[in-house]
Amino acid sequence: MTDRFVYDAAVRWSDMDAYGHVNNARFLTLYEEARVAMFFLGARAQGLTSFEDGIVISRHEIDYLRPVDYGEDVRIELWISELRAASFTVAYELFDDGVLASRARSVCVPFNLAEQFPRRLTAAERDFLKPYQES
Template sequence: MADRFVYHCTLRWSDLDAYGHVNNSRFLTLYEEARVALMFAGGRAWGVGTLADGVVIRRHEVDYLRPVDYALGRATAAAAPTVRIELWVEEIRASRFTVAYELYDGDVLASTARSVLVPFDLGRRTPRRISDDERTFLLSYAAAGGSA
């Protein structure tokens, strides 16, 4: 497998449900935050800013393996707890790509997910093909044996 993109995400009080766990719907927000960091910061660091210009979600798939508690002795007045999200590109097609994720609560895998993304021309309001530069960037995070 190529390098994974690793993102440490601070949990927010608003992420919680009535039971003190991270709400199931907020997992998508956490995954989004990591994905945006990959495409905006990571892409621009590679000299590829076009993924930040327009990508839409075609599909999400999330598996919840265990609850993520907000505190568990980790939250202090000085620091909120964090989760670690590792993501990589699982598949690249001509006009879409799939990002896979793992969310860790400490060293424990709490959730896995996949998102199918489509590059999108916001001005024309139409999907577009992945450019050669985008493909090269995405391949740097591609899983070994995945479709590229």
């Protein structure tokens, strides 16, 4: 079974739309918080800091399965659904009170921010991602 990175995200009052549900665009913010936790905090805990030098997103896709209301934190589970030489795809599931509320995917590209060009994944980065890779 694939390891999943798990992140609990707070739903803020500012995330709400006029109907009292999390606004569709704010789901991207919640997914971003989880992704940043994985690639900054999770990777740093394993001695890897190169993701902090730059990752850009080349694609997002989201499926909204049910509304999420203001209240309890939501749980986001992340894993790697595709691993390529110069990109990888992060898959997510967002659970509200234990019920699956949304699925998403982000295609991430390692990027040299200082010189403004995409780069290949390093061996250390691939090693970090492999336990999370979908089999």
